[in-house]
Amino acid sequence: MRQPQDGTEKRNARRECKVRKERAVMNILRTLLLTSLLLAWLSACGGKTEPNRPTTEPLETEPSAAAGQDESKPDEDTEPAVIEGSEIEEETIEIKDSADGQPLLTACVTRPDVTGLVDGAAKRAIDRYYDACYREEKEWWVGGLADFARENKKSAADCGGTFLPFTVMESSEIVYDGSAFLAIRRDVEAYTGGAHGSHMVYCENFRKADGELVTMADVFRTEDYKSVILSQIADRSSQEDTEGEYSGRDFYQNWEEMLDRSFDESSFFIGPEALTIVYQEYDIAPYSAGTQTFLVSYSDISNELSERFLQEIYGGK
Known part of the structure; x- marks a missing residue:
């Protein structure tokens, strides 16, 4: 009588693991959706008033390329020429699991440098725009996205899988510097589980006279x-x-x-x-x-x- 019971227990265990895997997949899909929606919203941020100055996190380890992002992609179509220039700030945040000290998420951001391209009130307006954007992004990383990473790590452990830490790499380029307008491209490479990462391009165009976002x-x-x-x-x-x-x-x-x-x-x-x-x-x-x-x-x-x-x-x- 014991053998059938063992078989039943094994089947139940397999079913439970399958359910956990399905939940893990749903968590990944939910993460991708919420991340895309939030970043899309952030791309249009930047209020008219002076925001609170963001708190700068201490620099930690540089993020490594996320495993699983090995799907080859052809060169993208011709993009606008990149204006040479330095970056104003590079910030890296690493969030670890308090239970075992293992990394959950690493985010690295390189902000655009508009020094010398716009001056005075226009430069301050553009700086405020990105201050607000990056402050909101940081709140998302250390809050919602880190929570999702923690859930995925637990799901992987429950089913005997391997958790790959989430990564967010954001870079910026000045793609047009004219007499009246400044165009800035932000590229966000994110890995939040699955076979490969995701790539989003955000576009900002500013009027040089006043630093206003051009729609x-x-x-x-x-x-x-x-x-x-x-x-x-x-x-x-x-x-x-x-x-x-x-x-x-x-x-x-x-x-x-x-x-x-x-x-x-x-x-x-x-x-x-x-x-x-x-x-x-x-x-x-x-x-x-x-x-x-x-x-x-x-x-x-x-x-x-x-x-x-x-x-x-x-x-x-």
């Missing part, structure tokens, strides 16, 4: 700028088809439909001759295709651009 509504005179942009991308796609700009890209079959559904009006860079429209991983193409960008020339949409933007962009480059 797509500021660039266009029409409220329906989404239709203008999507029409330009679709027209060039149909004209160039197999030999033009979009040939060789590993898009979804319904990528033009996804252009509309995934359009994010904050994901663009101002450049000297064109806007660069950015689509994130999975928006219109598989993960392996990476971030997708499209150039929309000012000369092709000049009738749709606001008078103020035209005066500023062509007033000097």
Whole structure:
């Protein structure tokens, strides 16, 4: 009679482990979703008032490349040229499990340096914008994201698996420095469980005169700028088809439909001759295709651009 009982116990144990694994998967998916939503919100942060100065954490160990991020990805499409310059601040935060001292999460941020590119009130406004963004990000890392890492670590231990510490690596580049505008790109590489990490690109465009964030509504005179942009991308796609700009890209079959559904009006860079429209991983193409960008020339949409933007962009480059 004992043998069947042992078999039943083993089956029950396997079922329990399966349930725990399913819960672990759900935790990972929930983590990815919440992380993406929060970072998307942070990309539009930066209030009008002076925020409290963030508390600086002591520097700890440099994060290593997250294991599991070995899926190869081709070079992404041509991006705006990077303006050479130093970074204003690099900060590393390591959060450890109080139970065993093992790392749960490491986050490393390199902030943009706008010194010498803008001065006075404009520089202070941009600095306040990023002060607020990075303060909120830090609160998320040491709070919600660390809690999810702790849950995943426990789930892995319960099922005899291996926990890989979460990592967040954020870098920044000045991609356009014109007479009127400054465009800054922030890249966030995050590993929060699973087969590979995630990559998000955040876009900020500032007016040099006052340090204000420039929105797509500021660039266009029409409220329906989404239709203008999507029409330009679709027209060039149909004209160039197999030999033009979009040939060789590993898009979804319904990528033009996804252009509309995934359009994010904050994901663009101002450049000297064109806007660069950015689509994130999975928006219109598989993960392996990476971030997708499209150039929309000012000369092709000049009738749709606001008078103020035209005066500023062509007033000097």
